[in-house]
Amino acid sequence: MGCCQSSLLKLKKPSADVIGRGEHSLDRKNHHHQNGVDSSPADEFVPPFLEFSFADLKAATNNFSIDHIVSESSDKSPNVVYKGRLQKENNQRFVAVKKFTKAAWPDHQQFADEASGVGKLRNKRLANLIGYCCEGDERLLVAEYMPNCTLAKHLFHWEKQTIEWAMRLRVALYIAEALEYCSQAERPLYHDLNAVRVLFDENGDPRLSCFGLMKNSMDGKSYSTNLAYTPPEYLRDGTVIAESVIYSFGTILLDLLSGKHVPPNQALDMIGGKNITLLMDSHLDGKFSTEEATLVFELSSQCLQYEPRDRPSIKELVAALVPLQNKSDTPSYEMLGIPKREEIPLAPQEPLSPMGDACSRVDLTAIHQLLLVSHYKDDDGSCELSFQEWTQQIRDMLEARKRGDMAFRDKDFKGAIDGYTTVSYNS
CATH class of the missing domain: 1.10.510.10 (Transferase(Phosphotransferase) domain 1)
Incomplete structure (x- = not known):
């Protein structure tokens, strides 16, 4: 060259x-x-x-x-x-x-x-x-x-x-x-x-x-x-x-x-x-x-x-x-010739609640214990309406929800997830 x-x-x-x-x-x-x-x-x-x-x-x-x-x-x-x-x-x-x-x-x-x-x-x-x-x-x-x-x-x-x-x-x-x-x-x-x-x-x-x-x-x-x-x-x-x-x-x-x-x-x-x-x-x-x-x-x-x-x-x-x-x-x-970058101060971090801490760690056992302490219960008492008027899909959803609740009480977390996933999918 x-x-x-x-x-x-x-x-x-x-x-x-x-x-x-x-x-x-x-x-x-x-x-x-x-x-x-x-x-x-x-x-x-x-x-x-x-x-x-x-x-x-x-x-x-x-x-x-x-x-x-x-x-x-x-x-x-x-x-x-x-x-x-x-x-x-x-x-x-x-x-x-x-x-x-x-x-x-x-x-x-x-x-x-x-x-x-x-x-x-x-x-x-x-x-x-x-x-x-x-x-x-x-x-x-x-x-x-x-x-x-x-x-x-x-x-x-x-x-x-x-x-x-x-x-x-x-x-x-x-x-x-x-x-x-x-x-x-x-x-x-x-x-x-x-x-x-x-x-x-x-x-x-x-x-x-x-x-x-x-x-x-x-x-x-x-x-x-x-x-x-x-x-x-x-x-x-x-x-x-x-x-x-x-x-x-x-x-x-x-x-x-x-x-x-x-x-x-x-x-x-x-x-x-x-x-x-x-x-x-x-x-x-x-x-x-x-x-x-x-x-x-x-x-x-x-x-x-x-x-x-x-x-x-x-x-x-x-x-x-x-x-x-x-x-x-x-x-x-x-x-x-560009604007100055403004430094945005980080917001102070509020301490997590016990439930928030358990969720951040994905600690299912701790979540279970906290829900029991807070008097968690299933929907047994809220399902007394006339089943015969409900569709089969609604009954299936309620059954899946009950299975999830029962599994959760028994600490069968996999079963609980499966049950709740079915409810979420059908809803």
Whole structure:
């Protein structure tokens, strides 16, 4: 690809100026970054990784209603992502549910193992994976729901809501930090990294979707976007390596600079040693630092080098991006132009009554004792009306109710359930 051999930058590694500004500015690092896999823990409210039933996810998405679709499918990537809300009494959080095609992952165990591997990751720079479903032929992933859309929508579709320059720099850093965390956690491969994979949470903070840490199918392609954005080594022989992710990160940097999805070769040829403002998003209207933009463009150019060995490491990219964060104290929601999330205090929990406690534990013996103490009795005295006027169905219901009552008094809970179920079914 000629774009990566441009005379503008023939750097095999990031220049001393580009990377040095990060390495010699460690004292300027703000709270956004610290080295180490566990340096950026996930939100304390991220639930543990779970296996969901298909019924759970069907209920959460209203039977996978088209009204709940948040990402459209395509021929190249036919899997669909839905917005859902869990229906458990103690868990009604919003989730993103990715539903794979039936034939995507035929091996039940392989899908479960892959999902479990991704589910171990927990970081505040990720939209974390919180569960999966592997029931019959169904294959689904469940992740934290990010309510403020994708970077692609903010950059390419909402021209009247332009992302300010400082926020674009924050996006670059946060996604680099997410990739650094994944790399250090021994999950360095990310499939089809692009602006659609960058999501904004309820606070407006950018996060990297966990869905890209798994392929769309067991034997599927790692890249489904236009070939113009695909790493050269993948085009050559289908190889995906850690450096391939760096290449894709370079395309995201171009997106942030231009506000358009510009193919790498076109972007580099457009500049050709001229002023960086030729590439910049016109909606920024000069509201950016030319020096900072030039540095980001240089980083992008290095990421897009043809040979994988000539690209910078993710650690070097983070080090170069940290000093560029010049509005560290401004919350993301303010820069993104979205309302501040209001914290709703949890209602104080009233202590459960003895019956409520027994029901929450499904303790049938305790329920039985409590009902006896409260003088529970059956309906023997209330069934003295003229049976001959009643239908056979009513008589059957009363008989079933009596059988349930008798079984309950004898602590035959299975018999009681059977009797009461018959009554419920016929009523």
